Amino acid sequence: MSKKVAFLQGNEACALGALYAGCRFFAGYPITPSTEVAEVMAKELPKVGGAFIQMEDEIAAMAAVIGASLTGIKSLTATSGPGFSLKQENLGYACITEVPCVIINVMRGGPSTGMPTGPSQSDVMQAKWGTHGDHPAICLVPASVQELFTETVRAFNLAEKYRTPVTVMPDEIVGHMRERIVFPEPGELPVINRTAPSVSPQSYQPYDTSFGDIPPLAAFGSGYRFHVTGLNKAQDGFPTTRADIVQAEEERQVRKIENAVDDIVTYEEYLLDDAEVVVIAFGSIARSARYAVNAARKNGIKAGLFRIITYWPFPDRQIRALAERAKAVIVPEMNLGMTVHEVRRCVEGRVPVSGIFRVDGEPISPNEIFARIQEVR
Amino acid sequence: MGFDYEKYIRPGKLPHIWCPGCGHGIVMKGLIRAIDALSLDKDKTAIVSGIGCASRLPGYMDFCTLHTTHGRGVAFATGIKMARPEMNVLCVGGDGDGVAIGGNHFIHACRRNIDMTYLIMNNNIYGMTGGQFSPTTPFGAKASTTPYGNPDPPFDIAKLAIGAGATFVARGTAFHAAQIEKLLIEAIRHKGFSVVEILDSCPTTYGRRNKFKSVVEMMNQLKESAVPVAAAEKMSPEQLEGKVLTGVLYKENKPEYVAEYGKLVTRVQESMAG
Amino acid sequence: MEKKQPEIKIIEKYCKGCHICVEFCPTQVLEMRGFTAVVKNPDACIACMQCELRCPDFAISVTK
Numbered sequence: 001m002s003k004k005v006a007f008l009q010g011n012e013a014c015a016l017g018a019l020y021a022g023c024r025f026f027a028g029y030p031i032t033p034s035t036e037v038a039e040v041m042a043k044e045l046p047k048v049g050g051a052f053i054q055m056e057d058e059i060a061a062m063a064a065v066i067g068a069s070l071t072g073i074k075s076l077t078a079t080s081g082p083g084f085s086l087k088q089e090n091l092g093y094a095c096i097t098e099v100p101c102v103i104i105n106v107m108r109g110g111p112s113t114g115m116p117t118g119p120s121q122s123d124v125m126q127a128k129w130g131t132h133g134d135h136p137a138i139c140l141v142p143a144s145v146q147e148l149f150t151e152t153v154r155a156f157n158l159a160e161k162y163r164t165p166v167t168v169m170p171d172e173i174v175g176h177m178r179e180r181i182v183f184p185e186p187g188e189l190p191v192i193n194r195t196a197p198s199v200s201p202q203s204y205q206p207y208d209t210s211f212g213d214i215p216p217l218a219a220f221g222s223g224y225r226f227h228v229t230g231l232n233k234a235q236d237g238f239p240t241t242r243a244d245i246v247q248a249e250e251e252r253q254v255r256k257i258e259n260a261v262d263d264i265v266t267y268e269e270y271l272l273d274d275a276e277v278v279v280i281a282f283g284s285i286a287r288s289a290r291y292a293v294n295a296a297r298k299n300g301i302k303a304g305l306f307r308i309i310t311y312w313p314f315p316d317r318q319i320r321a322l323a324e325r326a327k328a329v330i331v332p333e334m335n336l337g338m339t340v341h342e343v344r345r346c347v348e349g350r351v352p353v354s355g356i357f358r359v360d361g362e363p364i365s366p367n368e369i370f371a372r373i374q375e376v377r
Numbered sequence: 378m379g380f381d382y383e384k385y386i387r388p389g390k391l392p393h394i395w396c397p398g399c400g401h402g403i404v405m406k407g408l409i410r411a412i413d414a415l416s417l418d419k420d421k422t423a424i425v426s427g428i429g430c431a432s433r434l435p436g437y438m439d440f441c442t443l444h445t446t447h448g449r450g451v452a453f454a455t456g457i458k459m460a461r462p463e464m465n466v467l468c469v470g471g472d473g474d475g476v477a478i479g480g481n482h483f484i485h486a487c488r489r490n491i492d493m494t495y496l497i498m499n500n501n502i503y504g505m506t507g508g509q510f511s512p513t514t515p516f517g518a519k520a521s522t523t524p525y526g527n528p529d530p531p532f533d534i535a536k537l538a539i540g541a542g543a544t545f546v547a548r549g550t551a552f553h554a555a556q557i558e559k560l561l562i563e564a565i566r567h568k569g570f571s572v573v574e575i576l577d578s579c580p581t582t583y584g585r586r587n588k589f590k591s592v593v594e595m596m597n598q599l600k601e602s603a604v605p606v607a608a609a610e611k612m613s614p615e616q617l618e619g620k621v622l623t624g625v626l627y628k629e630n631k632p633e634y635v636a637e638y639g640k641l642v643t644r645v646q647e648s649m650a651g
Numbered sequence: 652m653e654k655k656q657p658e659i660k661i662i663e664k665y666c667k668g669c670h671i672c673v674e675f676c677p678t679q680v681l682e683m684r685g686f687t688a689v690v691k692n693p694d695a696c697i698a699c700m701q702c703e704l705r706c707p708d709f710a711i712s713v714t715k
Binding site: 068069220226 | 387
């Protein structure tokens with residue numbers, strides 16, 4: 001049987017990926033350039049017996065998503081920069097309460113209203129540091145329509161497996177581009193559901209670490225009664241200010257992701273085996289970078305591309321390894337230098353790292369990257 | 378045996394954190410009696426709150442409880458109700474939480490007419506942060522941030538709810554303790570978004586600054602200012618000066634959001650089936 | 652038949668001494684002793700339940 005193929009927009013593929021993953025609740029607020037995600041969900045969710053709601057604001061949308069997820073329903077919201085800023089409050093709530101959910105942030109120019117229809121990659125730091133306090137972060141940065149589908153599925157899987165919010169952050173180009181997508185058959189991609197409690201409602205505790213760093217989460221309405229609060233809490237879910245418990249719980253919440261980097265971190269290596277000039281890029285700019293690397297190879301320059309797919313946790317170990325053999329690293333990105341700092345942190349001065357930064361609403365072209373490759377070779 | 382409140386309270390959670398004379402405990406008892414009278418299933422009932430003194434209420438209650446972010450309780454509750462329409466959803470909070478930082482969520486929940494009950498304990502002050510003026514602090518009253526008297530005119534929460542489209546709006550006071558239960562029973566039974574405002578006492582941060590010698594004086598003021606709606610009909614505007622109406626202030630039957638969405642789902646699925 | 656007097660129970664560890672029960676009891680059954688309310692005059696109780704309803708601290712129960 002031939003596979004189902006379509007010509008789709010990135011945001012549309014994202015919504016269909018969410019449905020594939022079993023998402024049955026969406027709450028959102030209109031914002032360019034992510035609105036198509038909401039539009040597809042509004043149309044498709046009733047067909048599968050799910051629920052769509054357009055809330056009064058971004059904050060409320062994030063809140064509703066967490067509320068719905070606590071009843072055991074996989075839940076999604078989608079937004080862009082200004083909305084992502086507003087969502088940080090309840091994103092932090094999802095972190096500390098460890099409620100699985102997926103947030104799509106289609107990156108546009110900023111700060112503030114910025115350039116609503118212009119592409120950007122300047123929210124990557126916000127995805128990790130945007131909400132206050134220490135907390136884990138998982139952030140995926142797809143580069144194609146196909147990948148926006150599959151990474152959205154993976155985002156739900158990671159959210160459910162690690163009991164945490166996950167952000168998927170295509171830049172506006174990836175969100176709005178149209179290209180061919182081959183739909184995975186049902187069952188072709190893994191679909192993970194959160195671990196239900198194995199203990200009775202009487203002995204259930206929502207943060208019971210005797211089950212490891214990722215305690216099972218019961219659903220409201222399923223016979224398990226428990227308390228959820230944004231205050232620092234003990235294993236039983238109730239607030240505590242006891243120093244040893246607060247310290248241990250905070251550390252566990254960060255550790256549960258840090259210890260799983262091998263399972264979470266994904267990336268693509270392109271012509272890196274003998275590469276002397278390494279380009280590190282993600283999203284639509286990785287597509288420009290691939291052209292540039294190909295052009296360099298044609299010109300006899302040993303260039304390669306390291307494409308970040310999982311931005312957080314950052315692929316520290318892989319980039320550190322690249323620095324052992326590369327002579328130069330180039331980081332093109334649609335911001336004024338964010339990833340470049342992470343890369344410099346990883347390579348620890350062993351190799352020169354330069355950035356190509358654009359925030360003018362235009363993508364970075366293959367020529368710009370190729371020119372830099374020639375400069376640094 | 379008297380009424381067994383502790384049947385609905387989590388073991389070991391009493392005494393609660395509220396100050397001496399704070400009316401929140403009186404309201405919580407009214408809520409417990411209403412829940413008991415309606416025989417709500419503990420496993421199928423969610424109690425959601427925001428942030429503040431009143432929002433600490435769910436932590437005591439042996440239900441599915443969610444203590445959320447400041448002002449956002451109603452929005453979280455909306456997600457629960459949409460995802461699990463079979464659950465009873467109750468939302469509680471204070472005046473600052475509900476109509477200042479949560480004001481947008483509040484008016485839109487009223488407009489949407491989603492089936493849940495929102496219990497607002499209005500003590501006219503931000504108590505937990507030490508007594509700053511709230512959107513219901515009376516004009517001229519003292520608060521830590523209105524040391525020369527409040528220049529802000531207050532909201533009338535019940536009128537706000539009615540104006541925004543809530544289909545059941547009632548008001549009571551912490552003094553009229555038996556009425557709290559009755560109002561909540563009617564509110565929870567109502568199909569749609571019901572708002573119950575209970576005028577409450579904060580002797581610690583409001584009373585002290587505003588020349589109330591004790592909580593008893595605050596309770597007496599609630600007693601004297603409350604006029605049941607039926608009685609008010611026979612009173613002149615002069616007689617009603619400085620009074621607040623209590624009882625069921627507004628009630629109408631309108632399409633309820635979750636039920637309407639359910640119909641939409643059925644319609645879509647039927648058209649797919651051809 | 653002898654009229655059964657209501658039984659008033661005060662849980663001392665819950666009482667925060669707010670005076671509400673004492674002040675609003677229509678038959679002056681209760682009084683403050685130190686920081687807590689106590690039953691002074693149980694025979695006067697008419698089981699109006701107002702002290703139980705108005706106790707913010709879940710400290711009073713009246714059994715009719």
